[in-house]
Amino acid sequence: MEQNTAPYREHNRTSLTKEKLKQGFLDNLYFIQGKFPTLASRNDYYLALAYTIRDRMLHRWISTATNYYESGARTVCYLSAEFLMGPHLGNNLVNMGIFGMVKEVVEELGLNFEELLAQEEEPGLGNGGLGRLAACFIDSLATLEIPALGYGIRYEFGIFEQTIVDGWQMEKTDKWLRNGNPWEVPRPEWAQEVRLGGHTEQYTDENGRLRVRWVPAKIVLGIPYDTPILGYRTNTANTLRLWKSEAPESFDFEVFNRGDYYGAVDQKVTSENISKVLYPNDEQLSGKQLRLEQQYFFVSCSLRDMLRVLAIQNIPLSRFHEKFAVQLNDTHPAIAVAELMRLLLDEYLVDWDDAWEITQRTFAYTNHTLLPEALEQWPLPLFASVLPRHLEIIFEINSRFLDEVRIKFLGDEARLARLSLINEGGERYVRMAHLACVGSHAINGVAELHSELLKQDVLKDFYELWPEKFRNKTNGVTPRRWMILSNPSLASLVSDRIGNGWVRDLEQLRQLEPMADDADFRKEWWDVKRANKVAFAQYIFKRTGILVDPESMFDFQVKRIHEYKRQHLNVLHIISLYRRLKENPNLEVPPRTFLFGGKAAPGYHTAKRMIKLITSVGEVINRDPDIRDRIKVVFVPNFNVTTGQKIYPAADLSEQISTAGKEASGTGNMKFSMNGALTIGTLDGANVEIREEVGAENFFLFGLTADEVYALRASGYHPYDYYNTNPHLKDVIDLLRGGSFSRGDADLFRGLTDGLLHHDPYLLFADFQSYVDCQEEVSRAYLDRDHWTRMSILNAVRSGKFSSDRSIRQYCEDIWKAEPVPITLLGQNEEPT
Ligand code: B1N
Structure with a gap:
């Protein structure tokens, strides 16, 4: 059959002019959804838009398949x-370079673009x-x-x-x-x-x-x-x-x-x-x-x-x-x-x-x-x-x-x-x-x-x-989804200064290093973060009814709930800070919002109780009139890719606090750093390499190393001794045991506290003091906004190593022996035979 697909390129369903996009959209609404605007639902509009974009992807898809077939490539x-x-829609628009144009088209049709994007499951x-x-x-x-x-x-x-x-x-x-x-x-x-x-x-x-x-x-x-x-x-x-x-x-x-x-x-x-x-x-x-x-x-x-x-x-x-x-x-x-x-x-x-x-x-x-x-x-x-x-x-x-x-x-x-x-x-x-x-x-x-x-x-x-x-x-993450799509204001701030070569070559972000010393740039950087936080605060209010202050430090731990990831260590610190604030209202700490997100495996009872622990501590603190304007605790429900895209851009601090030697790599740590959050973390997984890249002075390190963890276990680990010798730790555990966060029910967290006192397989007690001290350092650092912003900029611009493009290049060279095959679109230049 005739191979020439050139006629399809300027077709109503493939052309990229705004007029043809509009026409394609209305055609799809009519011929695929079987609807007319008067009766169309939001989902009809989303599907019509999705098909309009898919139509425009098909030529590349068919050309790619044909090229591969003919080249016999590895x-x-x-x-x-x-x-x-x-979600695919936004990502496809970014990768085709038509995000802005399509947004205009949708808005000119009188529809809400963000709403249509959000419609995708x-x-x-x-x-x-x-x-x-x-x-x-x-x-x-x-x-x-x-x-x-x-x-x-x-x-x-x-x-x-x-x-x-x-x-x-x-x-x-x-x-x-x-x-x-x-x-x-x-x-x-x-x-x-x-x-x-x-x-x-x-x-x-x-x-x-x-x-x-x-x-x-x-x-x-x-x-x-x-x-x-x-x-x-x-x-x-x-x-x-x-x-x-x-x-x-x-x-x-x-x-x-x-x-x-x-x-x-x-x-x-x-x-x-x-x-x-x-x-x-x-x-x-x-x-x-x-x-x-x-x-x-x-x-x-x-x-x-x-x-x-x-x-x-x-x-x-x-x-x-x-x-x-x-x-x-x-x-x-x-x-x-x-x-x-x-x-x-x-x-x-x-x-x-x-x-x-x-x-x-x-x-x-x-x-x-x-x-x-x-x-x-x-x-x-x-x-x-x-x-x-x-x-x-x-x-x-x-x-x-x-x-x-x-x-x-x-x-x-x-x-x-x-x-x-x-x-x-x-x-x-x-x-x-x-x-x-x-x-x-x-x-x-x-x-x-x-x-x-x-x-x-x-x-x-x-x-x-x-x-x-x-x-x-070493793992990596794609800057297309995790920067351009999820943090467009940061992406345009960057592109305004250094063009957009960084999107394919993330190491180019380093060109921005000198800008960390530029007060105007720091102001713009801070404003972008601040706007992302305002947006996220609105999202939290809609989802949970909790009001949070965008001026406060947004401190996130989002990942699957697991004992080795130690969400409960984070909670122990929150309780310790809460206690100190109650005791000494003059304590000079910046307001902080502690945010958690993540799913527990349905059969993993301890993980489910860790969620209940977070929400219970939050309920007490968020209601306490002395404290609630200084710290808040929020559990963001249903952490997934969609909510992640809102979270990483709004973060000031990223919690990467697994027991050293347990987290193989982590990839959320990379997404946070790329979006200008500072990390508090152990020397575990890719944290080690993040710290190497961004500089030890721009990373909050605490806790035992993997070797020390190993040695401590080998020599016999006795968590009870830490409880007995550290009065702060004892106070925190005793509050939990006494029912202060469970409306007097001393049994609710008994399993958790007893598990820690007698076994503590992930060494929370061994790392507790080091973590609390490090968190104090974080608080002090946040009070110096200029310095914090400098560190935030350096975190982002030095995260080039963590692009998945780098990972994939290394797999291709070292393991797969695979080479690029650039695609010639059918009907363009010479026809592949
Ligand atoms: O794989 C990620 C790493 O960044 C994480 O550190 C690591 O925890 C994660 C059985 C797993 N390891 N193993 C799993 C998932 C599902 C399942 O049924 C195991 N996930 C990881 C990417 O390298």
């Missing part, structure tokens, strides 16, 4: 069980940092013009919506698809079949070779749903491909003909369950069969999809690893190692050694956590019942692997047991991190400290075996 496949994308297909990292990475891949696909699951219900009732977290299902999703295109023609359960059989093939056949108990279909991912002001539009599970037929005719109508429908329901809901556990393994099925489901669909592409491009199977670089985002997709082996061995009849070489050269693995409770292991019986053939393959991989270890470490039986893919201590488990390590050519942590600790601790034995596999790739 492609990065990012496999992730989570993609926390956030964010696709919350992730828990926290790991899922959001995947989203930042696919943004950077497109911006750097790297051929790439994100592969994941199209959960029908994303991360639950949090409401706060009587101070407690309540969960509501996230029905993000209820009003339709204009950004995705289903591709049923590329559906894949996935087998599950059943058993294996041996048979002899026509050449007399013994082979294995998997006889599954059920088959489900994976339907790909594609979403275009634009680069920032490039022609590239890559693809996020998410799989939805369906039953192969709407009726199982065999069952139906037996008269079992309900049984047939039942099978349909079970199949659809696989992609139904995101597991809301962050850093906690669930061990549920459905979770393993989800992981295998999307991995199998994705690998088969790659094989499909290989076939249509006529690339021989032996070059699979040259065509594709597949990144495993933590162990959630690690079953891919066994699945690619199975596909090659059983379905393509490749020899073991060749299959293994292809597999190892294809995969690379990113570890995201040192927490033992997050390391995925599957009980053997469960694994065997879902993936019987994969278990056999894993046993074979293990047996060959352990032979290699035996040669290298002759007679070291303990080491063999530690390295084995099977945990044999008591109940037997498949260790997914070990499978990922063995099946990959590169293994990386997500911040320098984390990568070092991996080598010393969790993956020590693998490091000693294969030191050459280990890398560090």
Whole structure:
């Protein structure tokens, strides 16, 4: 068929003049929504606008696909069980460079642009940092013009919506698809079949070779749903491909003909369950069969999809690893190692050694956590019942692997047991991190400290075996969403001075360093922050009914609620400050608003009680007439990408106070710093590198180091001694224990306080005094507005390292060996042939 798509470029639905945009918008309202302005709802308008923008993305998307097809380029496949994308509309406008124009168009039509943007339900297909990292990475891949696909699951219900009732977290299902999703295109023609359960059989093939056949108990279909991912002001539009599970037929005719109508429908329901809901556990393994099925489901669909592409491009199977670089985002997709082996061995009849070489050269693995409770292991019986053939393959991989270890470490039986893919201590488990390590050519942590600790601790034995596999790739975040889109006033202040080259090359922000000494610039900087705080204060009032003073310091801790992140340490300091203010009203401290946000896993009772602790302390302090104009405590409900976009620009202080050695990297810390917040933090995760970049004098450091934490634990940690010897700490704990923050109910926080007094696994008591002292330093610093603003500017302009563009460049050079493929738009210049 005719290849020339040039005529589409000036089409009503693609042209970028304001007139054509308006016309396109009204056409879409009429022809897609079936509405006329008199009857249209806000959602109709949002959808009409979204389709108008999507129409204008399609030419890049189709051109990108054509270019990749014709160049046969090496492609990065990012496999992730989570993609926390956030709303698409605003981001697409920014990346196309038409944000301002579209705003004008919408306003000229008499509509409220902000309202339409706010109408989009964010696709919350992730828990926290790991899922959001995947989203930042696919943004950077497109911006750097790297051929790439994100592969994941199209959960029908994303991360639950949090409401706060009587101070407690309540969960509501996230029905993000209820009003339709204009950004995705289903591709049923590329559906894949996935087998599950059943058993294996041996048979002899026509050449007399013994082979294995998997006889599954059920088959489900994976339907790909594609979403275009634009680069920032490039022609590239890559693809996020998410799989939805369906039953192969709407009726199982065999069952139906037996008269079992309900049984047939039942099978349909079970199949659809696989992609139904995101597991809301962050850093906690669930061990549920459905979770393993989800992981295998999307991995199998994705690998088969790659094989499909290989076939249509006529690339021989032996070059699979040259065509594709597949990144495993933590162990959630690690079953891919066994699945690619199975596909090659059983379905393509490749020899073991060749299959293994292809597999190892294809995969690379990113570890995201040192927490033992997050390391995925599957009980053997469960694994065997879902993936019987994969278990056999894993046993074979293990047996060959352990032979290699035996040669290298002759007679070291303990080491063999530690390295084995099977945990044999008591109940037997498949260790997914070990499978990922063995099946990959590169293994990386997500911040320098984390990568070092991996080598010393969790993956020590693998490091000693294969030191050459280990890398560090410090995380990053995309400045498109986290600066331009969320903080437009700061972005234009910056661009007014140094142009907009910084958006693709964040290190250019350093050109602004001298401006920290310019009083006029500092005033403008402060005014931007102040306006963002006013806007956020209004948002808080609308959401919680709490009035906060934009003059006060906005001190944020937003992230998943977890003991290791120590939101309760923050609360202990608040109580200590409250006490001191009651005792000494003349204490010279600046007014401060302590803000918290984050979700607790629904089954994590301690985390839920930490939320109740925050809201309870807030209730007392916010009502106390002596104090409420000096400090306030606010829990911002339902922290997600959308609320994050309002929070980071409004922050003065960023709380990054995890126990050293526990937070792999953190990425919120980077978003705060980029937006001019100062950090109070421990030497943990990427905090270490943030402090290095912004300068120790512009960072509030406290607490034990990872080495000191380790040594203290080894020498015996006795939290009770801190309570007995530190009267301030004792007062704080006693207030909690006495019921001062629970309307006299001494039991409400008993579990929390007893846990701290007797175990305190995250060393709050050991770090308490250092934290309180450091907070005093923060307060003093805030009183000197000029100096604070200087530090704020230096934080932002020295955060260039933390662009995800830098992370992705390093992955491309060091792990993926992937090169940019600039996209020629079809119908422009010469036609690709
Ligand atoms: O990954 C982020 C890091 O910045 C954070 O420090 C780290 O905590 C986070 C099981 C996880 N690690 N592990 C998870 C998420 C969901 C799940 O089911 C584990 N998340 C992290 C990005 O590197």
